[in-house]
Amino acid sequence: MFAKKRLELSIEKPAFKRACRILEDAGVKGYTAFSAFAGYGGGMRWQKGTDLSASQDMIMIISVMDQDVIEKVIDALENLIGSHIGLLNISDVTVLRDEKF
């Protein structure tokens, strides 16, 4: 079993592709994205489907990677969530196959 970092990035849907490009450019081997259906932040609730432009939808991207990749990725992501609605957290995980991450 190998120790890795798990990045969980929540980002507003219109900026989703930007987040993807950042991850890919930093050499992340993979990521998986989920669509949130509701949320709360800044004192306001939102719910998917209410906003026809889908511009308030949130996407959560999960990506497992090595410590050194996360260091490369984090500055660009900080810039992204400085401009766009978004937030991230990082945790420790173990994985089976080192070469996949």
Add this chain to the structure above:
Amino acid sequence: MFAKKRLELSIEKPAFKRACRILEDAGVKGYTAFSAFAGYGGGMRWQKGTDLSASQDMIMIISVMDQDVIEKVIDALENLIGSHIGLLNISDVTVLRDEKF
């Protein structure tokens, strides 16, 4: 980087709003909710869409917060998942911007 707690609460859909109110009342700064599409528990499988009332759907709420907030939130959540179908887990994460959580 700042150390925070990540709460992962799975709750049956009919009780989703109740969970939201608990979190908001405890002063959580934000949360994001996802809709599960299938699951297993108590020896039974369920699958989204089979139950027209959606009353067996499960929602997962993810919220990152400070240690002291989680302590406030946990009793009310324990009451909630004592009555409703639900379960929760807590893990350690690090975040970039302390003030957002």
Add this chain to the structure above:
Amino acid sequence: MFAKKRLELSIEKPAFKRACRILEDAGVKGYTAFSAFAGYGGGMRWQKGTDLSASQDMIMIISVMDQDVIEKVIDALENLIGSHIGLLNISDVTVLRDEKF
């Protein structure tokens, strides 16, 4: 509060039922599954809905369990993600009710 293991298994949709059977056979008490809407791996992006057969969709299964159950489950899962598109990670979490996991 009790210490448990949180398994996060991403698996291609056609193999989803196989993953469920593995977990259930190992005596896992429960799991919850989510449908990803996009992802990246092996240098290729995929997006839900583009592939009419849904055979490229990814499912994420989350299951919280005891250390000894995870050991039972891991070999069969390794076989599964050796044949099918998939990956997993394991992390430490704490839970409220020991008997539920």
Add this chain to the structure above:
Amino acid sequence: MSSELILSTLLSPIVLFFILGLGAALMRSQMSVPESFAKGLAIYLMMAIGLKGGVEMSKTALSPDIFAIAGVALVLSFGMPFLAYMMLRVTSKMSRVDAAATAGHYGSISIVTFVAATQALQLAGIVTSGYMVAMAALMEVPAIMSALVLARRGMKKEGEVAGSEKGELFREVFLNASVVVLVGALAIGWMTGEAGMEKIAPFFVTPFQGVLCLFLLDMGLNAGRGLRQGWRQLDAGALSFGIIMPLIGAALTAPLCWLIGMSIGDAALLITLAASASYIAVPAAMRLALPKAQPSIYLTLSLGVTFPFNLTLGIPLYIILAQWVGG
């Protein structure tokens, strides 16, 4: 004539598509109608039913009869859960709260069963009144209250569930999708009348039966899956309840129809409403109000047992019954 009626019901496309879905699910096919598509169709069906009822109501003045029928409908919805509860407690091993929640489902109604009955009557050339849609809407809710009374009777009052809010149950019960759409469309149909309907009939009237086929394919899949997943939860008493209770509901309603002098068509519809059980509105309300009751019990019964029974054998029986008591 009655065997003809049964056969023509069983061989109508909507029932055949239901059976197709049921069979596929029981044979463990993975096929499914996407949930959001089916939910969209459900809203369409309720709008169409409401509009049609409303337009027909707009054509004739409201007679005093209508209030008599409404009275009977209310009594049935309030009253049947008590009967159902007693039956369940005697014939099955269900807990008190499970029996109460299940009983509530049988006092309330299934709008798809109602629609299927309308189609069968139309096929048999029997006329029905537009205001029967209003009766359907009227019978959705009262049974929920009876269920709460039954469940809480003799229990020491529990504390509120954390996070619950005043008014949430009320909103769930009175402002759920089927009440809002059915009552709203009924009112709109009534207000706009035949003239307003003309322009939207090509969407809400002409393709209605076809949409119903697609919807019932999905209902068959759901019923089959519900049955496959849940039947182990149910003992023989509970399972037979799913067929006996509709028959009792029908048997109770028929003399009341005769008493207030209902037409054959309307009597058939009221009997069908009484015999049908909810699987959308009531389960949702029960999860809020009686979270300790197990959804797998009441859903398996109402969707997996009673609905298929009514759709296939029940409806022709209820029409035959109505031919005896209706005038």
Add this chain to the structure above:
Amino acid sequence: MSSELILSTLLSPIVLFFILGLGAALMRSQMSVPESFAKGLAIYLMMAIGLKGGVEMSKTALSPDIFAIAGVALVLSFGMPFLAYMMLRVTSKMSRVDAAATAGHYGSISIVTFVAATQALQLAGIVTSGYMVAMAALMEVPAIMSALVLARRGMKKEGEVAGSEKGELFREVFLNASVVVLVGALAIGWMTGEAGMEKIAPFFVTPFQGVLCLFLLDMGLNAGRGLRQGWRQLDAGALSFGIIMPLIGAALTAPLCWLIGMSIGDAALLITLAASASYIAVPAAMRLALPKAQPSIYLTLSLGVTFPFNLTLGIPLYIILAQWVGG
């Protein structure tokens, strides 16, 4: 005659279903039309509008008039945001970037409002031209550029957001769903003409108004929810802007219609386009281009305030206005 027009608009099924949805959302009903179903209906509606416009364009040769109207449409879409921006900066406490983003919404258009106006005109027996659909498409985008000019004016140039790519804003703006489907269907309708349309009319023409009812039920729910969640974000100045700006847009457009000699029906549609505000294409573009602007502000205004106003009172007013200036 004008009060008749207002009444017949308000009592049309599409408006009544909108009000039903709006009321349900304001009363906090949990009912909803599934997002993907509503989005599918939206694509259907845009295809239908585009095809119809295209087929009608194929019947008559393009006249020089059409270019004059296109010119006016472009001027309005480019110009109105500047006016709207000034109004917002004077009457409300909105920040510069919020005001610019909001202004962009009012230069662009709402295709559902356009369709509702078409229906109201049809009801009133007033003819319109197929090419007005092209005008609607034409007015979607220019306002976005004006908003960017307004927001960036006098600011020191910021660095690019990480991960942004050349061309992404262009694609978002010129290849968004409504532009692709509307323009594409318009072109297809034009190419295939009456003959091609015949076979697909039973899907795209006959049931159109009925589909619109279902769609507007959902719009009502969305507008009500947007209003409930967002109105606290808005001061009195901003809220009144949501009603005054459409009226100003209409007042500006009317004399231009007169100047270039538009027919009553076409003038009513152009006025409606000017008075309507975007809630799909522009918000999406703004999130990419001006992420600092708050979506809750511009969405609440355009969807929660302006759209309901236009749908109920605005459209009859614009028709009356067009009757004065149109020939």
Add this chain to the structure above:
Amino acid sequence: MSSELILSTLLSPIVLFFILGLGAALMRSQMSVPESFAKGLAIYLMMAIGLKGGVEMSKTALSPDIFAIAGVALVLSFGMPFLAYMMLRVTSKMSRVDAAATAGHYGSISIVTFVAATQALQLAGIVTSGYMVAMAALMEVPAIMSALVLARRGMKKEGEVAGSEKGELFREVFLNASVVVLVGALAIGWMTGEAGMEKIAPFFVTPFQGVLCLFLLDMGLNAGRGLRQGWRQLDAGALSFGIIMPLIGAALTAPLCWLIGMSIGDAALLITLAASASYIAVPAAMRLALPKAQPSIYLTLSLGVTFPFNLTLGIPLYIILAQWVGG
């Protein structure tokens, strides 16, 4: 006459909407038809096709011809994968398992291509038989078995994948959505006949072509995206296979049609079935049975290359071919 046929096919609304979607995806538009809406439409289309075929079958007694055609259909579905496999191994660098999986797709069929051919024939005034729908259903599955034979030939038997279950492949293959709905609707159409169809025709028959337009817009988006994402995976040999294989399939089928004396319309449909490749049922089965085969290869070929080719140029060619061999 043949250039006319090509032109009228290319300019039909369904092909134009496909091209619109294809173009939008290739230009990287973000627009999409919601997945669940498109899946709902797909079920509708299969129900409609099945019902129509069934009703037509109910009108005439089954002739011995039908068994000859069924025999040819089975031989084609079983046999073509072997040919396709050899071609792929010779002309491209595909691995054995990828070639086998891809070959399986070309033995099976695309129901949308079949429908498009039906429409083109109808436009050209050429009649077809209802039982050809049964042939389409018949050809879906056998090719999957040939692919398994090909993939496993000469390999030492691998152990079972963990979690796999007896019967799961069988269910995936014989009870997938398209088999269930197509065969089920065919049977229902057959049982209820013209009389049962009458009531549901306004949903399943009249709007059919319009729904097809919307569905093909989505297919165009999917094909374009598949092509954009996957073409780099394919070498020139593989890419050209996507166009040459359908032509070979057609060339093989044509003389067989002549041999058993099929009508022009039916021959055109059988040729089209042979020339078309699956992108729904077979990929799903391959992921279960041959998980080592790369989906990006076979999906890009069948959906991104072969489907667009067939829809635009292939179908008119196949009709011309049928005019030579059919009687």
